[in-house]
Every structure is written in structure tokens, then in C-alpha cells.
Amino acid sequence: MSFLPENYEIPATQNSYMKxxxxxxxxxxxxxxxxxxxxxxxxxNGDKKPYRWPAGEGNGPADPSVFDLDDNGNPKFKHFWAFLVWNVTLRREPRPGDGRAGSGCLSGVG
Structure with a gap:
């Protein structure tokens, strides 16, 4: 005998980012x-943390050398863009307290 209802399925995990x-x-x-x-x-300790700042002159880290370096010893900075989207395919409603409309944020790094 199980304490869960018969035919119970675990809900799919929702993410705030559109894949x-x-x-x-x-x-x-x-x-x-x-x-x-x-x-x-x-x-x-091996933990990794992303740091992001807006594009524009004068923006950026005071000391770029504290970030991970590429094979040539230069900081690995990547340009990113992000915006809120509604995923028409999933038709997912915003979650309460999510702070985002639609199905999340679409982000790209290049």
C-alpha cells in the first residue's frame, strides 16, 4: 500500500528559462x-559563480583578473542578451512569485 494516490505522477520541474x-x-x-x-x-572550493554587468562604456569589473581566464591568460568575458518571453508551445502560465511574465527568460551568450 502506498501513501500516494494511485496513478500519481510527479509534476515536471519548471524552470524560469526557456530552453x-x-x-x-x-x-x-x-x-x-x-x-x-x-x-x-x-x-x-570549486564553486562557480557568474557575474554580469550591463553593456556600455564605463561598466564592468574593477579588476578583471579575478575572473576565470582563457588559454591565453585573458579574462573570459562573453556578451549576453536576455529578455522575457512567452513560450507559445508550452503555454505555461506565470508562477506566483516568479517575478516574470510568460514562460521565462530567453538568454544567449556569445
């Missing part, structure tokens, strides 16, 4: 794009 699937992805952009720069820092 692009192979093939066609249909979504509606709900906000202006946020663009900026991203770098990662690895701590002595």
Missing part, C-alpha cells in the same frame, strides 16, 4: 532586451 528545442520554437518577446557582459569566477 530552445531542435526544430521550430515559437515564442513571443515580452520585454526589451537586456544586453551586457558575463564572466565566471571559480572559488577555491
Amino acid at each position: 530552445l528545442e531542435k526544430g521550430e520554437n515559437t515564442f513571443r518577446v515580452l520585454s526589451p532586451a537586456i544586453v551586457g557582459w558575463e564572466a565566471w569566477k571559480t572559488f577555491p
